[in-house]
Amino acid sequence: MTRPRVLWLSSHRTARFEEVSALLRAGAEVVPTTGEYGAFPNAVELPEERDPLHPPWRLTCTVPPAVLRVVRDLRAYEDHKAIPPAVVEALDRWFDVVWVGTFSTLALELLRRYRGAVVLRSYGGFPYTTSLGSLPIRNVALGVFGASERYAFCPALPYQALIEDPRLSRRETFWPACVTPSRLGHRWAGAASDAAACEVMGLIARYRAPEYARFVAAYGDLPLRVFGQNPRGGPTGDDPRIVGTLDDDPFFSGIAGCRVMLYTGLGWKYHLHYHPLEALMMGVPVIYSSSSAIAQTAMWMGASGDALREAGMCDSPAEVHALASRLLRDPQEAVAVSERQEILRAIYRPEPWDGVPREMLASVARAAAYWRNHRDSIVDRPPVASLADIFERVPRRAGELARQGWARLARGGRQDPRGA
Numbered sequence: 138m139t140r141p142r143v144l145w146l147s148s149h150r151t152a153r154f155e156e157v158s159a160l161l162r163a164g165a166e167v168v169p170t171t172g173e174y175g176a177f178p179n180a181v182e183l184p185e186e187r188d189p190l191h192p193p194w195r196l197t198c199t200v201p202p203a204v205l206r207v208v209r210d211l212r213a214y215e216d217h218k219a220i221p222p223a224v225v226e227a228l229d230r231w232f233d234v235v236w237v238g239t240f241s242t243l244a245l246e247l248l249r250r251y252r253g254a255v256v257l258r259s260y261g262g263f264p265y266t267t268s269l270g271s272l273p274i275r276n277v278a279l280g281v282f283g284a285s286e287r288y289a290f291c292p293a294l295p296y297q298a299l300i301e302d303p304r305l306s307r308r309e310t311f312w313p314a315c316v317t318p319s320r321l322g323h324r325w326a327g328a329a330s331d332a333a334a335c336e337v338m339g340l341i342a343r344y345r346a347p348e349y350a351r352f353v354a355a356y357g358d359l360p361l362r363v364f365g366q367n368p369r370g371g372p373t374g375d376d377p378r379i380v381g382t383l384d385d386d387p388f389f390s391g392i393a394g395c396r397v398m399l400y401t402g403l404g405w406k407y408h409l410h411y412h413p414l415e416a417l418m419m420g421v422p423v424i425y426s427s428s429s430a431i432a433q434t435a436m437w438m439g440a441s442g443d444a445l446r447e448a449g450m451c452d453s454p455a456e457v458h459a460l461a462s463r464l465l466r467d468p469q470e471a472v473a474v475s476e477r478q479e480i481l482r483a484i485y486r487p488e489p490w491d492g493v494p495r496e497m498l499a500s501v502a503r504a505a506a507y508w509r510n511h512r513d514s515i516v517d518r519p520p521v522a523s524l525a526d527i528f529e530r531v532p533r534r535a536g537e538l539a540r541q542g543w544a545r546l547a548r549g550g551r552q553d554p555r556g557a
Contacts, residue, residue: 140164141502142200144208144228147238147258148172151411154190155315156236156258156494159487163495167194168232171209181384189385190320200231208232225250233502241305245278248285254505255285256497257305259292260314261407261430279304286504289497294409294430295437310497313434314409315487318418322386323393325420325475328468332360334461335395335421337412339365341379342372352401353378355454359461362395364388364412393419396471397464399457400425406433414485422464422474423481424449424457431481440480448477 143165145157153169160167169192171185185191198205207227211220228235228247234254237244244257282288283304290306292298293314298306334356341349341363349363361378368374369381380391392398392412398421400413409430413423425431427442432450436442442450451457464471 140166141233141498142166142231143168143234143236143498144232145169145236145238146211146243147236149238150188150190152238152258152260152314154192154320155317155487157192157194158317159315159491160236160494160498161192161194161197162488162491163498165234165494165498166197166199167192168198168200168205168209169194170211172212181382204231220246220250228253233505234498241282244288245281248281248288252505252509254287254289254501256289256291256501259290259294259297261292261294261297261409275302283307287501287508289501291494291497294407295434297407300407308501310493312490312493312497313485314411314414315485315490316411316414316418317487321389321393321415321419323389323419325393325422327420327472327475330396330468330471331394332465332468333362333395334359334397334399334465335362335364335392336399336401337365337392337410338363338401339367341365341367348401352399356399356458356461359458359465362391364391389415389419392416392421395421396468397421397461398423399461400429400431402426402429404428406430409434417478417482418485420475422449422471422478424451424460424464426450426457427452435481435484438484444477444480447474448480449474 143160145153145160145167147153147156147170157167157169200208204227207223208231211224229252232253234256235247235251236256236258237247238258239260241257244255247255279302286308289308289310290298290301291310291312292306293312295311295313298309336352338345338349338352352363353361357378363379364383365380366382367379369379370376371379383391392415398413398416400410400416400423402408402410402413402425404426406428407430413425413431416423423431427445427450432445435445449460451460464474
């Protein structure tokens, strides 16, 4: 078949650069949607033509400008049940695959209404089946994923399927959250780095005040620099640790100038941020927990616990503090840890993984093309017309069954001759 045409549907600026660039290298024609990125850790709003993290997708784009205006401005994350019919019509005519970042409910709605292929790109965060509502609704919805050959699951964590319903994780293709070193523009200062420990924790006042308080309680006696989207000095303006929101160049330069990064994350293995991977790729030694996705992914890929402990892994905040203190005192030990973290950098370089999206897109696009050509002879969609119908009909039917059950109990369990 000809190269697949993909609508990349997400609102994550870093993922847009990395994934769209990789899909372009894989031979796809890719159109990314527009969107606001203000909820992300170091989001800097720039027009597309001036944003260095906007991949050159227009060079290979053959979609007419009028169609681009229709599909790129889709605000599906705001209300996935309100995708306009004109958008669905444009997708059916012009696109082979819609690439959906994170949200299974959006992927589900597209499978119900769009005739092409749908890829769900999962970054962990929470078991996505729980986002589909109560059990009757979830089972009906998961049946859509389980029945469709036009669907593929693409997690960034190799063990994500362990907590997912197998109907959602079928046709799984693991593809890590890769980082292109050249876009960072800086390398770690090495032995000449400042004796400071950094972390990226955006939107502290809005979302992460408790996490920040725990971070300061555990490591506040160390020289800290906290990067990310925040007011300089924090909500009150008097916290010298909080650097404030920066443009990309001073953001990466600031991290590259620190001796070490303390990656606290969300405290579990089912989510991984880009910023520790960016620090790794610049050579900054990253200290991380054995329960983090960095450690667990490396173990899944075959790294031993001993090798990872030599490369910055710790089992407790006390161990993190002790290791950070040593590296802050001894820049040569920090250099040695950075060198041993090549075991981690090898996982997240993008080019060795380029064949993965190429094969996945080809497979799912072929399935969608077959369905389009033979849809009268195969069953791909349940008969319910839309996701809205699922949410309307299933609870109503469940209520009918519940009423019938209570009526039988009231009659002593006897069957009503009318068939109730």
